[in-house]
Amino acid sequence: MIGLFGKHLVGRFGLVLALFALMVAAVAWRIIDLHVFEQDFLQHQGDARSVRxxxxxxxxxxxxxxxxxxxxxxxxxxxxxxxxxxxxxxxxxxxxxxxxxxxxxxxxxxxxxxxxxxxxxxxxxxxxxxxxxxxxxxxxxxxxxxxxxxxxxxxxxxxxxxxxxxxxxxxxxxxxxxxxxxxxxxxxxxxxxxxxxxxxxxxxxxxxxxxxxxxxxxLSIDMRLQYLAHRELRNALHEFGARAGSLVMVDVKSGEILAMVNQPTYNPNNRKQLDPAAMRNRAMIDAFEPGSTVKPFTIAAALGTGRWQPDSVVDTTPGWMRLGRYTIRDVSRGGKLDLTGILKKSSNIGISKIALDIGAGPVHAMMRSAGFGEITGLGFPGERAGVLPNHRIWNEAETATLAYGYGLSVTAVQLAHAYAALGNEGRSVPLSLMRRGRPEGGHQVMDPAIAREVLHMLRAVVEEPGGGGTRAQVPGYQVGGKSGTAKKVSSSGGYTDDAYRSFFAGLAPLSNPRIAAVVVLDEPSKGGYYGGLVSAPVFGRVMAGALRLMNITPDNLPTVERTAGTSAGKGGRI
The missing domain is CATH 3.90.1310.10 (Penicillin-binding protein 2a (Domain 2))
Known part of the structure; x- marks a missing residue:
C-alpha cells in the first residue's frame, strides 16, 4: 500500500517537474525570439517608455x-x-x-x-x-x-x-x-x-x-492715416460727448481700405480689464439707417431714368407733406429747388417727390448695385450685410423713406464703398483689406456722366454757401460730400426723441477723386447732433491730413493775379 502511494507521489512530482521545464523552455524561447527574431518589438516598447x-x-x-x-x-x-x-x-x-x-x-x-x-x-x-x-x-x-x-x-x-x-x-x-x-x-x-x-x-x-x-x-491699411483718423475720432467723441464712433477711408481707384478706426477701443497687449463692447469693429458690425447720406444715389437713380435733369425743379413748399398717416418735414424751407438745391438743403420733401415720380424700383436697384444689403466680401469675422428691403408692392411712405435713408440699414464700410464708386466714374470695385495696388473686377453702378454730375452737386453741398457740408472743406482741395442725421431706433419700438447718429460721407479731390471717407458719431450729446455740425469737421480735418500725407496735388488753390504796375513798372515777383 505504501509502495503504491510512493509511486503515485513520484509520478506527480515528475509531472510537476515536466511542466516546470516546459514553462522554463517557453520563457527561454520567448526571450530568444524577442532578442533575436523580433528586436523591433522590444525597441518600440522601450522607446514608448522613454522616448517622447x-x-x-x-x-x-x-x-x-x-x-x-x-x-x-x-x-x-x-x-x-x-x-x-x-x-x-x-x-x-x-x-x-x-x-x-x-x-x-x-x-x-x-x-x-x-x-x-x-x-x-x-x-x-x-x-x-x-x-x-x-x-x-x-x-x-x-x-x-x-x-x-x-x-x-x-x-x-x-x-x-x-x-x-x-x-x-x-x-x-x-x-x-x-x-x-x-x-x-x-x-x-x-x-x-x-x-x-x-x-x-x-x-x-x-x-x-x-x-x-x-x-x-x-494689409492695405496706411498707419499714417490710421493714427490720424484715430486721433481725430477720439477728439470728436470728447468734444461732442458721443457714445461711440467709426471712421473709414477707402482708396477710390483700387478699393483698398486705407484706414478703419472705432471708438471706444482697447489695448490688445493688456486685456485684463477689457470691456467686451470695446472689442466691436463698429465700422463693419454696427448697421444703421444712413439718413440723408443716401440721397445722392436717389438723385443718380432719377437721372438714370431720363425723367429728371440736373436743372429740374421741385417745389418743396410749405416745408411738409402728408403720406397716409405719416408726415414728412424739412428742417429748412427751400421753396423751389433744383436737384443740386435738394442736396444742399437736404430736402426730404424734394427727394421724396422725385422718388414718388420714378417709383421705388430704380432707387432700390441703384442702392443694391452700390452694395447696400450685401456683405462686402472682406471675409471679416462678424461683418453684417445690413438690410435693404425689397417689398413686392411699395407704398408711398416706404418709397419716400427709402429715398432719404430710412427703412434700410448699412455699415460704415458699405457707405464708404458706395461713395468710392461715385468717385470712380460710377464703377464699384471690390473692397480689400490686403494691399493690392490695383483694382480687381468690379461692375458699373451708374453711367460715368451721371457720376460726374452727382459729384458736381456734392461739391456744391460743401463748397457753396448754404450747403449743409461747409464744415468739411479742405483748404486747397475740391471736396464733395453729404451729411446725414438719423434718429436711433428705440428698444421699445419706434424712434427715440433724443438719440441720434450723425454722419458725413464724401470724397476728395474732386478733379480726380482718390479717397472716399465716412464719419459716424453715435449719440453726440453736446454741441449739437446734426451731421453737418459734428461729423463734417472730423471729415475735413482727416481728409486734409490724408491728402497731404499721400502727397496728392491740390486742385483748388486760389489764383493770384499780377497787377499791371508790378509786372510792367517794377518787374517784381508775387
Whole structure:
C-alpha cells in the first residue's frame, strides 16, 4: 500500500517537474525570439517608455501695414509647467516657487494639492526668457519649462479692431488674426527627447520635423492715416460727448481700405480689464439707417431714368407733406429747388417727390448695385450685410423713406464703398483689406456722366454757401460730400426723441477723386447732433491730413493775379 502511494507521489512530482521545464523552455524561447527574431518589438516598447516627442512651436506670421510697418509680431516667451507627483514631495519649496512666480503662496499651494496626482499642470505662461531662467535657476524638483511665442501689437489700440488678437495658445480670436488664423499660424514641429520614469528630460534627441513658420500678411491699411483718423475720432467723441464712433477711408481707384478706426477701443497687449463692447469693429458690425447720406444715389437713380435733369425743379413748399398717416418735414424751407438745391438743403420733401415720380424700383436697384444689403466680401469675422428691403408692392411712405435713408440699414464700410464708386466714374470695385495696388473686377453702378454730375452737386453741398457740408472743406482741395442725421431706433419700438447718429460721407479731390471717407458719431450729446455740425469737421480735418500725407496735388488753390504796375513798372515777383 505504501509502495503504491510512493509511486503515485513520484509520478506527480515528475509531472510537476515536466511542466516546470516546459514553462522554463517557453520563457527561454520567448526571450530568444524577442532578442533575436523580433528586436523591433522590444525597441518600440522601450522607446514608448522613454522616448517622447515634444512640440516645437511655430513662429506666427507677421502682419504689417502697406508700408511694412509691423502691426503684429511674435516674441519668444517662457512657459513653466510642473509635475504634480514630484512637487508634492517638496512642499517646503512651494513658497519659494510662489515668490519667484509672483503668485500667492496660498493659492499656489491649493493648486498643487489638487494636482498632486497629475503629471502636468501650467505654473505660469508668457514669462520673459529672463523670468523663466530665474525660476529654473532655483532647481525646484518638478518644475520644467518650454518655449512658446506670444503676440505683441506695436500699434496698440490704434489698429486693434482691424488686426485683432490671439489667445494664450496663440490662436486668433478677433480681426485679421482670426480670419486668417490658418495662414498665420504655421505648422508646429517635433523634437525627440529621452525621459526617465518620472517624466524628466534626461537627453535631447533629434528634430523629427522642423517647425514651419506662418505666412506673413500685408494689409492695405496706411498707419499714417490710421493714427490720424484715430486721433481725430477720439477728439470728436470728447468734444461732442458721443457714445461711440467709426471712421473709414477707402482708396477710390483700387478699393483698398486705407484706414478703419472705432471708438471706444482697447489695448490688445493688456486685456485684463477689457470691456467686451470695446472689442466691436463698429465700422463693419454696427448697421444703421444712413439718413440723408443716401440721397445722392436717389438723385443718380432719377437721372438714370431720363425723367429728371440736373436743372429740374421741385417745389418743396410749405416745408411738409402728408403720406397716409405719416408726415414728412424739412428742417429748412427751400421753396423751389433744383436737384443740386435738394442736396444742399437736404430736402426730404424734394427727394421724396422725385422718388414718388420714378417709383421705388430704380432707387432700390441703384442702392443694391452700390452694395447696400450685401456683405462686402472682406471675409471679416462678424461683418453684417445690413438690410435693404425689397417689398413686392411699395407704398408711398416706404418709397419716400427709402429715398432719404430710412427703412434700410448699412455699415460704415458699405457707405464708404458706395461713395468710392461715385468717385470712380460710377464703377464699384471690390473692397480689400490686403494691399493690392490695383483694382480687381468690379461692375458699373451708374453711367460715368451721371457720376460726374452727382459729384458736381456734392461739391456744391460743401463748397457753396448754404450747403449743409461747409464744415468739411479742405483748404486747397475740391471736396464733395453729404451729411446725414438719423434718429436711433428705440428698444421699445419706434424712434427715440433724443438719440441720434450723425454722419458725413464724401470724397476728395474732386478733379480726380482718390479717397472716399465716412464719419459716424453715435449719440453726440453736446454741441449739437446734426451731421453737418459734428461729423463734417472730423471729415475735413482727416481728409486734409490724408491728402497731404499721400502727397496728392491740390486742385483748388486760389489764383493770384499780377497787377499791371508790378509786372510792367517794377518787374517784381508775387
Amino acid at each position: 516627442h515634444i512640440p516645437i512651436p511655430a513662429h506666427r506670421g507677421v502682419i504689417t501695414d502697406r508700408h511694412g510697418e509691423p502691426l503684429a509680431v511674435s516674441t519668444p516667451v517662457s512657459t513653466l509647467w510642473g509635475n504634480g507627483r514630484e512637487l508634492k514631495e517638496v512642499p517646503e519649496r512651494w513658497s519659494q516657487l510662489a515668490q519667484a512666480l509672483g503668485q500667492s503662496p496660498q493659492r499656489l499651494a491649493e493648486r498643487l494639492e489638487k494636482s498632486a496626482d497629475r503629471d502636468f499642470l501650467y505654473l505660469a505662461r508668457g514669462l520673459t526668457p529672463e523670468q523663466g531662467e530665474a525660476v529654473m535657476a532655483l532647481k525646484i524638483p518638478g518644475v520644467y519649462h518650454m518655449e512658446e511665442f506670444r503676440r505683441f501689437y506695436p500699434a496698440g489700440e490704434v489698429a486693434t479692431h482691424v488686426v485683432g488678437f490671439t489667445d494664450v495658445d496663440d490662436v486668433g480670436r478677433e480681426g485679421i488674426e482670426l480670419a486668417f488664423n490658418e495662414w498665420l499660424a504655421g505648422v508646429p514641429g517635433q523634437r525627440q527627447v529621452i525621459k526617465d520614469r518620472r517624466g524628466r528630460v534626461v537627453r535631447d534627441g533629434d528634430v523629427v520635423r522642423n517647425a514651419k513658420p506662418g505666412g506673413n500678411i500685408e
